[in-house]
Amino acid sequence: MNYDICIIGAGVVGSLIARQLSKYKVKIAVIERNVDVSMDATGANSGIVHSGYDAKIGTKKARFNVEGCNMMPALCEDLSVKCKMIGSFVLAFDKDDEKVLQQLYDNGIKNGVTGMAIVDRDFILQKEPYVNPLVTKALYAKNAGIVSPYKLNIAAMDNAIMNGVMFLRETKVTGIEKKDGLFHIAVDVTGDICSMSKIDPIKEEDRTDITAKIIINCAGAHADEISHMAGDDSFKIIPRRGEYILFDKTEGSRINTVLFQTPTEKGKGILVTPTVDGNLMIGPDATLAQDKDDKCTNSDNLDYVYKTATQSYTGLNMKKSITVFAGIRATPSTSDFIIEESSKCKNFINVAGIESPGLTASPAIAVYVEGIVRSLMEMKEKAKDEYTMTVKHDKPFSEMTNEEKEKACSSDELCRKIICRCETVSEKEIVAAIYSPCGARTVDGVKKRTRAGMGRCQGGFCSPHVMRILSEHTGIPVNRIAKANANSCMLGRYSRG
Amino acid sequence: MPIHACWGGTRVVKEFNLVIIGGGPAGMAAALEAYALGIKDIAILERDDSLGGILKQCIHNGFGLHVFKEELTGPEYALRFSEKIKDTDITVLLNTMVINAEKNKTLYAVNPDFGFMTIKAKAVILAMGCRERSRGALRIPGANVAGIFTAGTAQRFVNMEGILPGTKAVILGSGDIGLIMARRMTLEGIKVLGVYEIMDYPGGLTRNIVQCLDDFNIPLHLSTTIVKIHGIGRVTGVTTAKVDKNMIPIKGTEEYVECDTLLLSVGLIPENELTEQMGVGMYQVTGGAYVDQDLETDTEGIFACGNVLHVHDLVDYVTMEGQKAARSAKAYIDESMEQKKTKPEIKVVPGNGLRYVLPQHIYLKDNDEKIRVFFRSKARYKDVLVRALINNEVIAKKKVIRLIPSEMESVEIKASDLYIKTDNGINLKDLVIEVEQ
Numbered sequence: 008m009n010y011d012i013c014i015i016g017a018g019v020v021g022s023l024i025a026r027q028l029s030k031y032k033v034k035i036a037v038i039e040r041n042v043d044v045s046m047d048a049t050g051a052n053s054g055i056v057h058s059g060y061d062a063k064i065g066t067k068k069a070r071f072n073v074e075g076c077n078m079m080p081a082l083c084e085d086l087s088v089k090c091k092m093i094g095s096f097v098l099a100f101d102k103d104d105e106k107v108l109q110q111l112y113d114n115g116i117k118n119g120v121t122g123m124a125i126v127d128r129d130f131i132l133q134k135e136p137y138v139n140p141l142v143t144k145a146l147y148a149k150n151a152g153i154v155s156p157y158k159l160n161i162a163a164m165d166n167a168i169m170n171g172v173m174f175l176r177e178t179k180v181t182g183i184e185k186k187d188g189l190f191h192i193a194v195d196v197t198g199d200i201c202s203m204s205k206i207d208p209i210k211e212e213d214r215t216d217i218t219a220k221i222i223i224n225c226a227g228a229h230a231d232e233i234s235h236m237a238g239d240d241s242f243k244i245i246p247r248r249g250e251y252i253l254f255d256k257t258e259g260s261r262i263n264t265v266l267f268q269t270p271t272e273k274g275k276g277i278l279v280t281p282t283v284d285g286n287l288m289i290g291p292d293a294t295l296a297q298d299k300d301d302k303c304t305n306s307d308n309l310d311y312v313y314k315t316a317t318q319s320y321t322g323l324n325m326k327k328s329i330t331v332f333a334g335i336r337a338t339p340s341t342s343d344f345i346i347e348e349s350s351k352c353k354n355f356i357n358v359a360g361i362e363s364p365g366l367t368a369s370p371a372i373a374v375y376v377e378g379i380v381r382s383l384m385e386m387k388e389k390a391k392d393e394y395t396m397t398v399k400h401d402k403p404f405s406e407m408t409n410e411e412k413e414k415a416c417s418s419d420e421l422c423r424k425i426i427c428r429c430e431t432v433s434e435k436e437i438v439a440a441i442y443s444p445c446g447a448r449t450v451d452g453v454k455k456r457t458r459a460g461m462g463r464c465q466g467g468f469c470s471p472h473v474m475r476i477l478s479e480h481t482g483i484p485v486n487r488i489a490k491a492n493a494n495s496c497m498l499g500r501y502s503r504g
Numbered sequence: 505m506p507i508h509a510c511w512g513g514t515r516v517v518k519e520f521n522l523v524i525i526g527g528g529p530a531g532m533a534a535a536l537e538a539y540a541l542g543i544k545d546i547a548i549l550e551r552d553d554s555l556g557g558i559l560k561q562c563i564h565n566g567f568g569l570h571v572f573k574e575e576l577t578g579p580e581y582a583l584r585f586s587e588k589i590k591d592t593d594i595t596v597l598l599n600t601m602v603i604n605a606e607k608n609k610t611l612y613a614v615n616p617d618f619g620f621m622t623i624k625a626k627a628v629i630l631a632m633g634c635r636e637r638s639r640g641a642l643r644i645p646g647a648n649v650a651g652i653f654t655a656g657t658a659q660r661f662v663n664m665e666g667i668l669p670g671t672k673a674v675i676l677g678s679g680d681i682g683l684i685m686a687r688r689m690t691l692e693g694i695k696v697l698g699v700y701e702i703m704d705y706p707g708g709l710t711r712n713i714v715q716c717l718d719d720f721n722i723p724l725h726l727s728t729t730i731v732k733i734h735g736i737g738r739v740t741g742v743t744t745a746k747v748d749k750n751m752i753p754i755k756g757t758e759e760y761v762e763c764d765t766l767l768l769s770v771g772l773i774p775e776n777e778l779t780e781q782m783g784v785g786m787y788q789v790t791g792g793a794y795v796d797q798d799l800e801t802d803t804e805g806i807f808a809c810g811n812v813l814h815v816h817d818l819v820d821y822v823t824m825e826g827q828k829a830a831r832s833a834k835a836y837i838d839e840s841m842e843q844k845k846t847k848p849e850i851k852v853v854p855g856n857g858l859r860y861v862l863p864q865h866i867y868l869k870d871n872d873e874k875i876r877v878f879f880r881s882k883a884r885y886k887d888v889l890v891r892a893l894i895n896n897e898v899i900a901k902k903k904v905i906r907l908i909p910s911e912m913e914s915v916e917i918k919a920s921d922l923y924i925k926t927d928n929g930i931n932l933k934d935l936v937i938e939v940e941q
């Protein structure tokens with residue numbers, strides 16, 4: 008199949024770029040090795056919208072962080088994604104820490120961050136009663152917040168698909184060849200979930216003989232390998248793991264702001280934050296990963312995360328932890344984001360090394376990359392009624408008022424079937440997740456879109472029901488329903504029949 | 505099925521004298537007892553499509569030895585109650601999930617036939633049972649992969665859906681569900697490689713160790729836990745390690761066990777989200793409500809019984825607790841109880857060797873009342889005396905041949921003794937239940 012533009016990688020960066028370009032009359036494919044979007048860095052990170060005082064002046068990180076932070080609330084509004092600009096504290100516990108606060112503040116001013124102030128102990132403890140009372144001062148940043156990274160990623164891809172972008176999942180790029188100015192992209196099919204599904208099955212012709220005029224490399228931790236395929240070895244990606252502990256919603260109600268520790272030579276400390284859905288989260292540490300896909304958690308690291316978090320926050324109750332997970336940072340050897348047409352390969356754009364604050368920066372990166380693409384290729388914008396830049400979602404059942412619930416239930420039978428009891432998710436929401444443009448095909452896919460299985464019992468009750476619903480609608484047999492990729496089938500064989 | 509025909513219209517508001525949340529053995533026993541006592545307008549709200557609760561998936565024997573003096577399977581035991589309920593005019597609302605509850609006993613539920621319902625009750629009995637502790641709550645590190653199930657979820661797949669979880673399984677935790685699943689999976693042709701228990705004694709009933717592990721040559725590894733889960737996509741193995749006295753893994757004792765399935769039988773957590781929403785006071789140790797001898801919570805007219813109150817090992821006690829809650833609800837509805845509870849209450853506290861007691865407080869109301877205090881021990885004891893002390897004086901004693909954390913025990917207290925030892929309730933002291941040293 009011939010495409011104008013192929014985007015490799017469907018993390019938040021690739022998906023927002025796809026959305027941004029979907030308003031033009033061009034044929035776009037997003038190629039993703041996993042069964043769903045958001046299964047790498049974007050699926051496992053802190054979800055913080057950083058205000059931007061951190062990044063070194065003059066870097067791409069600094070620029071796109073501040074721009075992205077300013078764009079985030081409106082973008083999330085357009086995509087019906089939760090984003091809460093709740094502010095952040097960097098907590099200081101002694102004079103040395105306080106010096107660093109001042110440096111961060113000065114750096115922030117130079118980066119163009121607004122809404123910062125150095126505040127005293129009373130202000131902090133009044134806002135955050137569970138902060139360690141030994142705190143002396145803090146850098147308060149009003150323009151910081153939290154967002155659901157995977158929801159943003161999913162909505163971006165939903166939007167792109169609505170505008171005609173082809174999403175090739177379970178498709179891994181294995182080679183790139185350039186002939187007569189045209190890229191030929193070799194791929195491996197990594198699983199059969201999406202071709203088994205009767206809803207929007209992937210057609211084989213869409214991923215055979217793939218060609219593209221422009222490639223945008225958004226392959227996260229694997230971006231150096233993709234760049235290598237195009238003949239550009241100018242950078243390396245070093246995978247660094249960060250581990251997290253997530254707590255029950257009962258714990259999230261006691262914290263209102265993102266709490267950072269003062270960074271030292273030893274590291275950035277451990278943050279304590281509420282999530283947009285009301286849980287409490289602590290993490291991440293930073294350890295070198297042996298393998299770019301090794302998202303294992305380790306007991307020593309989790310202990311470290313917990314112990315370090317207790318230094319700044321006194322409200323942790325380990326009995327209320329509900330899960331642990333890890334994410335892989337794509338740290339570039341160049342130490343700054345790499346967002347440019349490769350000097351070695353024309354029409355090949357690297358969007359690589361997008362480590363933190365990459366989530367925050369992603370809306371700004373998408374607009375910047377749009378500019379690069381326009382400089383390389385003539386693109387005409389579609390007529391206004393031929394595309395949309397907004398995604399509408401029904402309000403989740405759990406967030407409705409009693410009156411709204413009553414109304415929803417009276418008009419729709421599927422609303423009346425509650426599938427996930429911890430998060431009060433109705434069958435209607437699960438079915439909607441399956442039929443959405445970038446539809447869920449797996450148990451984790453349903454979970455990320457609806458929160459079914461994200462609560463305190465972690466799917467103990469709802470996973471059999473979710474599997475049944477997935478199977479009923481997609482036609483995939485129950486014993487082939489997977490948690491994540493095709494190699495993660497939930498069950499074995501039938502015992503009878 | 506006796507669902508009231510009067511439901512309908514757009515706004516569904518219904519009032520009952522007694523609403524029971526949960527139709528497991530606790531809820532069914534409560535409903536039948538309440539009916540027998542003459543309470544009119546009783547409703548059971550059950551989110552599943554039939555009554556029976558957890559019993560429906562327990563197709564093994566061993567239920568009802570105390571109540572029916574015979575050994576029944578879980579579904580058989582449940583059927584004895586659900587059949588009786590059919591002959592009453594108790595309103596049974598199935599597929600009805602209570603999603604919200606208020607202190608004033610207004611409940612909000614969702615049901616496929618009636619949609620969103622507002623339900624008001626004079627008295628409420630909480631009988632929501634419990635859920636299983638998951639991997640995340642234990643924070644077992646390693647890969648985030650498929651093939652990890654709580655034992656009850658696996659049991660549901662095997663017994664109710666007829667699908668097997670995998671081919672080679674390891675079980676973490678020696679709770680009863682895990683033990684029963686070890687046998688069940690073996691019978692289905694799954695190789696069960698072993699059961700690993702972090703404590704130095706098994707968590708489940710002795711009879712289950714014998715009948716489910718020993719009889720099938722499944723090894724039980726005590727003082728051992730799983731320190732890492734391996735795999736890409738699906739579990740490929742686990743690393744086990746011995747633990748020291750403080751339950752910290754001992755370096756150098758790690759062993760790799762290859763498997764594609766990991767079952768967790770590591771404890772149950774009472775399902776008390778609704779209870780907490782209603783502002784009912786909780787007892788940290790059991791994870792259930794804080795109750796008096798009538799199983800009334802600290803919120804008047806709200807009672808609790810069964811696994812939602814504290815995790816039981818025997819269904820018979822669950823049934824009895826349900827009946828008791830119904831008797832109390834009857835007294836409450838008749839307004840013959842609350843006024844008696846005006847006196848200050850006596851706190852009941854676990855002393856030496858005990859993990860928890862239930863009830864956690866006692867009201868002095870009837871001089872000839874006999875109060876049964878249930879308890880669980882922290883460790884294993886042989887041939888010990890458990891005693892009840894008030895004001896440092898022993899008012900009851902019980903010889904227990906085998907006291908183990910997995911088996912609940914009880915001791916009976918006479919209210920008259922409490923009167924005497926507290927100068928008719930003037931000189932209040934805590935009632936301590938303890939293992940004699």
Ligand SMILES: Cc1cc2nc3c(=O)[nH]c(=O)nc-3n(C[C@H](O)[C@H](O)[C@H](O)COP(=O)(O)OP(=O)(O)OC[C@H]3O[C@@H](n4cnc5c(N)ncnc54)[C@H](O)[C@@H]3O)c2cc1C
Pocket residue numbers: 015016017018019020021022038039040041044045046047048049050051052053054055056057178179180181225226227228229230233248249250291334335336337361362363364365366367368
């Ligand atoms: C621990 C941690 C904490 C973080 N915290 C924050 C934060 O608080 N705030 C913030 O702003 N940012 C944060 N970040 C950074 C942020 O998560 C990332 O910058 C962002 O998610 C990167 O998105 P991406 O699309 O570039 O990468 P990814 O989400 O990793 O997407 C890359 C995609 O490429 C696909 N791919 C790779 N190779 C191939 C191939 N050969 N063929 C096909 N597809 C391929 C992958 O499967 C993947 O889906 C954090 C990151 C980590 C790891």
Ligand SMILES: Cc1cc2nc3c(=O)[nH]c(=O)nc-3n(C[C@H](O)[C@H](O)[C@H](O)COP(=O)(O)OP(=O)(O)OC[C@H]3O[C@@H](n4cnc5c(N)ncnc54)[C@H](O)[C@@H]3O)c2cc1C
Pocket residue numbers: 525526527528529530531549550551552556557558559562565566567568600601602603631632633634680681684775778809810811812815816817818819820822
């Ligand atoms: C696997 C297993 C094996 C056991 N083996 C034995 C044995 O061999 N012998 C023995 O005597 N005992 C055994 N027991 C113990 C005994 O069966 C249980 O303790 C007993 O079933 C608990 O009863 P319950 O009514 O409190 O809870 P459950 O049976 O869990 O019932 C609670 C009910 O409440 C419903 N519910 C919860 N929340 C809501 C809501 N919000 N809205 C509507 N409905 C709701 C649930 O759907 C459920 O039906 C075993 C237990 C288990 C789990």
